[in-house]
Amino acid sequence: xxxxxxxxxxxxxxxxxxxxxxxxxxxxxxxxxxxxxxxxxxxxxxxxxxxxxxxxxxxxxxxxxxxxxxxxxxxxxxxxxxxxxxxxxxxxxxxxxxxxxxxxxxxxxxxxxxxxxxxxxxxxxxxxxxxxxxxxxxxxxxxxxxxxxxxxxxxxxxxxxxxxxxxxxxxxxxxxxxxxxxxxxxxxxxxxxxxxxxxxxxxxxxxxxxxxxxxxxxxxxxxxxxxxxxxxxxxxxxxxxx
Numbered sequence: 001x002x003x004x005x006x007x008x009x010x011x012x013x014x015x016x017x018x019x020x021x022x023x024x025x026x027x028x029x030x031x032x033x034x035x036x037x038x039x040x041x042x043x044x045x046x047x048x049x050x051x052x053x054x055x056x057x058x059x060x061x062x063x064x065x066x067x068x069x070x071x072x073x074x075x076x077x078x079x080x081x082x083x084x085x086x087x088x089x090x091x092x093x094x095x096x097x098x099x100x101x102x103x104x105x106x107x108x109x110x111x112x113x114x115x116x117x118x119x120x121x122x123x124x125x126x127x128x129x130x131x132x133x134x135x136x137x138x139x140x141x142x143x144x145x146x147x148x149x150x151x152x153x154x155x156x157x158x159x160x161x162x163x164x165x166x167x168x169x170x171x172x173x174x175x176x177x178x179x180x181x182x183x184x185x186x187x188x189x190x191x192x193x194x195x196x197x198x199x200x201x202x203x204x205x206x207x208x209x210x211x212x213x214x215x216x217x218x219x220x221x222x223x224x225x226x227x228x229x230x231x232x233x234x235x236x237x238x239x240x241x242x
């Protein structure tokens with residue numbers, strides 16, 4: 001276990017080097033990390049994340065591939081840069097937030113969801129090597145909305161952890177829900193056999209009362225309900241009685 005922890009710490013340290021390592025001045029290459037992130041974002045959006053490579057990025061920027069390695073040392077660092085570029089788009093200026101902490105968190109969460117919907121490939125990235133500066137800025141903005149509350153640090157972090165779990169979990173699930181799923185007689189037969197086993201009493205009773213097709217359609221409707229994200233987020237935040 002200690003070796004696993006040490007290895008993870010090493011990965012986090014290596015990832016942080018991207019953000020602490022000075023980048024070449026624009027006079028040397030005519031580029032900045034922001035230029036690279038913007039071009040990478042365009043490729044991922046238009047061609048898919050699988051199309052993103054150092055060579056493809058160099059072609060778009062009209063530079064040699066080796067020039068890019070002055071800014072990002074490998075593909076993993078490029079993906080970290082790309083992921084943080086998405087989080088930059090999810091940041092809302094404090095001037096656009098209200099004094100009501102629940103309303104502000106809903107606004108931050110809803111805007112973040114829209115960004116994730118536009119760049120849904122971000123969930124294909126391995127994001128276990130530490131947050132970038134924009135991810136931290138996003139969290140800082142969220143923390144600012146509840147700083148005035150007379151709560152302990154534990155209570156404040158609990159609120160934000162719940163909100164962030166909701167955002168990322170909902171958006172990841174939504175991405176899969178929006179993909180087309182076919183229903184067939186095979187699925188009906190499979191479910192009928194499961195329900196006959198008696199191991200799924202709630203589902204069996206629900207399908208008996210409403211019909212399997214109706215249950216299917218209600219599940220799909222709930223998944224795709226555009227109002228569900230904010231409605232249930234507000235209900236959840238109302239549960240924090242502060």
